[in-house]
Amino acid sequence: MLTAHQHQLKTQVFTAINNNQLSAAHQLLVKQLQYDATDHFCYYLLAEVNIAAGDSYKAIQLIEKALTLNNHPLYVLHLSKLMILKGDVTLATSYYQEAIKYQGYGPLEWDTLANIATRLGDYEHALAWQKIAYKAAPTHPKINYNLAIAYKINGQLDHAKTLLLALIKREPSYLQAHYSLAELNTSTEAKTHITELKKTT
Structure with missing residues (x-):
């Protein structure tokens, strides 16, 4: 699902997030985007940094940006989750219906999908x-x-x-x-x- 470079970048970013080093994670991703402004995965990871910082509105904007560059199921999945947290059930359901078409998720993504399904009342699929x-x-x-x-x-x-x-x-x-x-x-x-x-x- 992810390239070796994306795996490495994700590991670096989430290690920084888990150590509450949000500024370091942000700087790393901004530097990467200065090198390649079309790096959709960087926008997704920036969204994760903003979620950790408590800014879900900015996170939604960043994942939407990533989605315009690449129709990656991971981005659709996380948009569904964020829309639920925002209280927009209609959009959350729309993204959820798109996300369930993909079958190549890792365990944490399946867990996220199940959580979304539960919040939408789809208990059997959850x-x-x-x-x-x-x-x-x-x-x-x-x-x-x-x-x-x-x-x-x-x-x-x-x-x-x-x-x-x-x-x-x-x-x-x-x-x-x-x-x-x-x-x-x-x-x-x-x-x-x-x-x-x-x-x-």
Whole structure:
């Protein structure tokens, strides 16, 4: 889906974002765009920097710019997500319908697509896509958790509980998993679980 150069650039940018070095990430991408103003992937990454900075409006503009240069499904997917966060369900749905035509996503993109589907009320597809994400990255904590929630939404509570138990065993500090499991337990089990959790936090 990405070239070697794009992978390298993405890694650099997200490392900077994760270390709260937004200015460094911004400067790196601006420098790249000065060299090649048609680098659509740089506009997409600049959008990610703006999302991290809390400027979703600017992020939308940048991804729209990337989309005018290259009709990449990744850009369509992220525009759908941003439109949901903006509250524009009509546009979000339109981009979502376009994004689901592509089948070459990585696990995090499938996870994003499932999240969009959930927010749009398309729970059956959300579960299907979350399963694809899980199959591709079975040890990723967030994907495990999101699959458990997708099972819960679809009424498959035993599957949700099994997944949450396994996740907690591997990631005992994953608090969301603990509380979600408590919601699925009986009241007695939930109280016991929360009591034990409080001892470890």
